[in-house]
Amino acid sequence: MKVGFVAIVGRPNAGKSTLINSIIGDKVAIVSDKAHTTRNNIQGIYNDNESQIVFIDTPGIHKPINKLSTYMNKQSYYSLSDADIILFMIDSNEKFGKGDNFILEKIKKENKPIFLILNKVDKIKKDSLFKMIEEYNKLYNFNEIIPISALKNDNINDLIKTIKRYLSEGDAFYSNDYYTDKSINFMVSELVREKVLNLTNEEVPHAVTCITEKYEDNGSSIHLNILIIVEREGLKKILVGHNGSMIKKIGIEAREDIEKLVLKKVYLELFVKVIKNWKEKEKYLIEFGFKDNDE
Ligand SMILES: Nc1nc2c(ncn2[C@@H]2O[C@H](COP(=O)(O)OP(=O)(O)OP(=O)(O)O)[C@@H](O)[C@H]2O)c(=O)[nH]1
Ligand SMILES: [Mg+2]
The missing domain is CATH 3.30.300.20 (K homology (KH) domain)
Known part of the structure; x- marks a missing residue:
């Protein structure tokens, strides 16, 4: 079967936890409209008859202001070393800013496949999406650029299918009734x-x-x-x-x-x-x- 680890990283509020919940189909990670909701890396384990994919939800990477936020950023960075694929999630309604650039520079160094995930496309017009993808293609040679709506479950199957193409054959890490590593x-x-x-x-x-x-x-x-x-x-x-x-x-x-x-x-x-x-x-x-x- 296809197996591997997939880290989901990005700025606070991009929708990382919403995505992991919609992939797993259960509430693995809590979600809110406030930034800095997730504080620990959380594994959500996706199983089907041909694959086991361990998704890692991470705290939004941000400029650290205290010990807690330094701890949170570190958690996100740890996830990168475990990952076979990095999903770099951005909110497609927001401009690609300094914070995103910082993250991109960091994840480039990992030399792993990077998918740019354009989330919240339910809030944008289809024709602007086309242009947006063109722009991001110029920004960096992402392995994939995939527009989704984590909230509306839009294009999630396509994302899973694409991830599988990048994973190797191996044995499952967890028994298939497990869906998270958290107690x-x-x-x-x-x-x-x-x-x-x-x-x-x-x-x-x-x-x-x-x-x-x-x-x-x-x-x-x-x-x-x-x-x-x-x-x-x-x-x-x-x-x-x-x-x-x-x-x-x-x-x-x-x-x-x-x-x-x-x-x-x-x-x-x-x-x-x-x-x-x-x-x-x-x-x-x-x-x-x-x-x-x-x-
Ligand atoms: N319209 C829309 N809203 C979304 C989508 N995905 C997430 N949201 C909303 O965005 C907000 C943040 O979602 P989270 O999943 O908590 O974001 P996060 O990236 O995990 O945030 P942190 O844990 O703080 O880093 C919530 O209010 C979600 O309901 C989407 O596809 N479309
Ligand atoms: Mg979160």
């Missing part, structure tokens, strides 16, 4: 973080970390304690909301998604804690298996 503890905490991103405004999301402290499976139901860590008292106030209204909303929406994932009744308790110091937060992440000690 259930990680996935449920991410679903909570997704609700935080979607329900709050710009200032909150970047400073939020979610950790599963307890995951107890009682057979017919699952009991979860998830800790939401923020960096300031003010943010805790926003997250809790007036009379606890915001945290309640986050809990209700997250529980619905978690139940869809685990297919059992879920009892979810959320706790908000203020931790100002990155080192202290890191200790939590390591303790609950959310970050390796040597990263």
